[in-house]
Amino acid sequence: MYIRLLLNLLLGYVRIEVEGYYVERFINICTNKKILIWNLKREKGVKLYLNIGINDFKRLSSIAKKTKCKIKILKKRGIPFFLSRYKKRKIFAIFLIIILCFIYVSSKYVWNIEVRVEDNLQVENIIEDLENLGLKKGTLKSKVNTEEIINELRLKRDDISWIGIDMEGTNVKVDIVKADKSPEIIDNKEYCDIVAKKSGVITKITAQNGTAMFKVGDTVQEGDVLIAGYMEGKYTDRRYVHSLGEVEAKVSYEKTKEIRFNQDEYKETGKKENKFEINFNSKKIKLYKNLSKFELYKTESKEINLKIFKNLYLPISITKITNKEQVKEPKTYTLSEAINLGVDDLSSQIESKIEDKNSIVNKNVKTEESETSVIVTVIYETIENIGENKKI
Numbered sequence: 001m002y003i004r005l006l007l008n009l010l011l012g013y014v015r016i017e018v019e020g021y022y023v024e025r026f027i028n029i030c031t032n033k034k035i036l037i038w039n040l041k042r043e044k045g046v047k048l049y050l051n052i053g054i055n056d057f058k059r060l061s062s063i064a065k066k067t068k069c070k071i072k073i074l075k076k077r078g079i080p081f082f083l084s085r086y087k088k089r090k091i092f093a094i095f096l097i098i099i100l101c102f103i104y105v106s107s108k109y110v111w112n113i114e115v116r117v118e119d120n121l122q123v124e125n126i127i128e129d130l131e132n133l134g135l136k137k138g139t140l141k142s143k144v145n146t147e148e149i150i151n152e153l154r155l156k157r158d159d160i161s162w163i164g165i166d167m168e169g170t171n172v173k174v175d176i177v178k179a180d181k182s183p184e185i186i187d188n189k190e191y192c193d194i195v196a197k198k199s200g201v202i203t204k205i206t207a208q209n210g211t212a213m214f215k216v217g218d219t220v221q222e223g224d225v226l227i228a229g230y231m232e233g234k235y236t237d238r239r240y241v242h243s244l245g246e247v248e249a250k251v252s253y254e255k256t257k258e259i260r261f262n263q264d265e266y267k268e269t270g271k272k273e274n275k276f277e278i279n280f281n282s283k284k285i286k287l288y289k290n291l292s293k294f295e296l297y298k299t300e301s302k303e304i305n306l307k308i309f310k311n312l313y314l315p316i317s318i319t320k321i322t323n324k325e326q327v328k329e330p331k332t333y334t335l336s337e338a339i340n341l342g343v344d345d346l347s348s349q350i351e352s353k354i355e356d357k358n359s360i361v362n363k364n365v366k367t368e369e370s371e372t373s374v375i376v377t378v379i380y381e382t383i384e385n386i387g388e389n390k391k392i
Contacts, residue, residue: 012078020069169311194227200249210243247387342376
């Protein structure tokens with residue numbers, strides 16, 4: 001809707017007065033016909049004041065006739081009315097030349113970067129890396145070396161298997177195929193240990209090649225050598241080998257959280273206010289007052305980059321800021337409700353770190369109650385293969 005508002009500002013709009021006994025029906029018909037009106041005010045029940053675009057204003061005569069309302073133009077606003085006053089002067093030609101020059105100069109720069117990852121996966125900090133390599137909004141297209149950026153990114157990041165960069169108009173499309181991370185492969189001829197990638201209590205250790213440094217029941221820490229890459233015989237000296245074997249351990253995951261019995265919850269009332277910003281390159285022009293009419297609210301924002309054609313973006317964007325009113329309501333939890341709340345939250349956090357859910361063998365919950373809160377501790381136990389090769 002805010003793009004239509006901007007277009008009406010550019011194409012022109014009028015402030016009108018609508019008078020009659022059926023003004024409500026007048027508004028309903030306008031809404032049904034998708035006629036955009038704004039800054040609507042009502043006076044004495046039979047008068048309305050509103051803004052409407054020039055093109056939509058031409059459609060009002062039939063609606064006014066149907067609802068027996070009178071329409072009166074109060075003000076005319078927008079670029080067409082401004083230019084009409086000076087169409088016989090040089091300012092019109094100058095204004096047109098400025099616009100054309102602005103579009104021509106803008107077309108020499110990058111104003112939008114579109115990152116597309118295969119299967120809609122996430123690639124962290126990719127925008128920051130592109131900017132550090134010189135690809136960012138406001139950069140001259142002639143200074144962007146796409147081949148060099150591609151090579152630098154592939155050398156720097158091991159989570160990208162392929163990247164392509166295409167420049168179309170003022171838009172840059174960055175296509176990425178994410179790489180699957182795989183463990184380091186060590187040649188069988190190289191000497192290596194098997195070390196612990198996690199802490200735990202050993203439940204199984206089998207050394208096919210090398211020397212086991214722990215036994216079942218021992219506690220090991222991350223980084224400990226589990227199967228050393230050497231062997232010693234009774235009558236031979238120590239000789240180094242490529243360790244082979246399997247080590248399983250019971251691994252514990254523990255998280256704690258305090259849940260208060262009395263808390264404040266924030267709920268939306270359904271009321272909201274919209275504000276707009278015009279962004280010119282990195283500078284912002286606020287079209288609103290800083291203070292909100294709401295005492296408590298949640299803010300959401302959405303930015304729309306303006307473009308003339310499919311890939312000809314301009315250094316201008318509009319940000320719609322929506323403040324949603326909230327009210328604070330006290331909430332009291334019983335002991336069981338507070339415990340369940342904590343267990344659900346902590347369980348979700350722990351399970352997000354466990355790759356194989358079938359490895360879970362036990363789950364314990366501990367609680368410590370006080371007058372005002374309960375401390376919930378959730379402990380998961382898994383049986384995992386914790387060994388990984390590391391070069392000596």
